[in-house]
Amino acid sequence: MANTEEKELLKVENMYIHFKAENGGHIQAVKDLNLTIKEGETLAVVGESGCGKSVTSLSLMRLIPKNAGYTEGKILFEGKDLNKVSEREMRSIRGNTMSMIFQEPMTSLNPVHKIGKQIGEVIYLHSSLSQAEIKEKSIEMLKKVGIPRAEKIMDEYPHQLSGGMRQRVMIAMAMACTPKLLIADEPTTALDVTIQAQILELMNELKKDFHTAILLITHDLGVVAEMADRVMVMYYGQIVEQADVRTLLKKPKHPYTVGLLNSVPDMNDDSDKPLVPIVGNVPNLGVIQTGCPFYARCPQAFQKCHLENPPLFERGEQWVRCWLYENQEVIA
Ligand code: SF4
Incomplete structure (x- = not known):
């Protein structure tokens, strides 16, 4: 409350x-x-x-x-x-x-970019972290939202994930x-x-x-x-x-x-x-x-x-x- x-x-x-x-x-x-x-x-x-x-x-x-x-x-x-x-x-x-998540994660995730690139971009736009720090933070966020094998998921495309996993990725991006x-x-x-x-x-x-x-x-x-x-x-x-x-x-x-x-x-x-x-x-x-x-x-x-x-x-x-x-x- x-x-x-x-x-x-x-x-x-x-x-x-x-x-x-x-x-x-x-x-x-x-x-x-x-x-x-x-x-x-x-x-x-x-x-x-x-x-x-x-x-x-x-x-x-x-x-x-x-x-x-x-x-x-x-x-x-x-x-x-x-x-x-x-x-x-x-x-x-x-x-x-202020960030937003939608009902259908595919409306926010770009199908042609890997997950790591998409989370990294959000962090890059709003911080002054180095590329290595951005990668580290992206993995940390994926772990935070309960994604197993976060390092591996960074290299995958949205279509390779289940609906629940995609929603977690979107939450990770929104909360990054x-x-x-x-x-x-x-x-x-x-x-x-x-x-x-x-x-x-x-x-x-x-x-x-x-x-x-x-x-x-x-x-x-x-x-x-x-x-x-x-x-x-x-x-x-x-x-x-x-x-x-x-x-x-x-x-x-x-x-x-x-x-x-x-x-x-x-x-x-x-x-x-x-x-x-x-x-x-x-x-x-x-x-x-x-x-x-x-x-x-x-x-x-x-x-x-x-x-x-x-x-x-x-x-x-x-x-x-x-x-x-x-x-x-x-x-x-
Ligand atoms: S029609 Fe509207 S104002 Fe009248 S009782 Fe129903 S909800 Fe209330």
């Missing part, structure tokens, strides 16, 4: 992400997002496909191509607004103090410069269950060893329970609920969070309680909604929900965007 006294590492204020639409207009993929991550903390962002969680992570790294869309708002990383720094400065932040923030986008989704557990354990160990904060993007509530200190639930490009992990899993408030939890098996519950899927689909981001975007799928919807999108209401440390909690203080 992260210490509540820890310093704020990342603070996102009023972030909007827009994409260009085919008709020449714009689609808002993320709306008025506010979040903070403290040093050494793991914040999980959960939601179905299309809820805006992955584009949020790409925006934080400034990886959305300019011709595809743009981001508004403040992204304060160690007090510096990443939306305002030069591309050159951003390149020195990426892979150094001991980043302060690791963004992990569905890091275990493509792996089988036993390898998944090993990778999660590895990330937790690295977090402890390096005091790295993790922004974990996932749709898997089992992974959330395993990894997160705090959880943010997104729906239709907005935060709909945020709380510490225990509160969110035990006492969810937003009907969407309740629906997500009811649709997956609870390993601690041996009753025959049936799983209840959430009916319908996430609305298309291109369609302008009035009212609460969850209205059409919500079992507790009432008339007001159809007319006005609720703001976030505060209930202690728990934030919830739902008219059922209207009598609480508004924070955003």
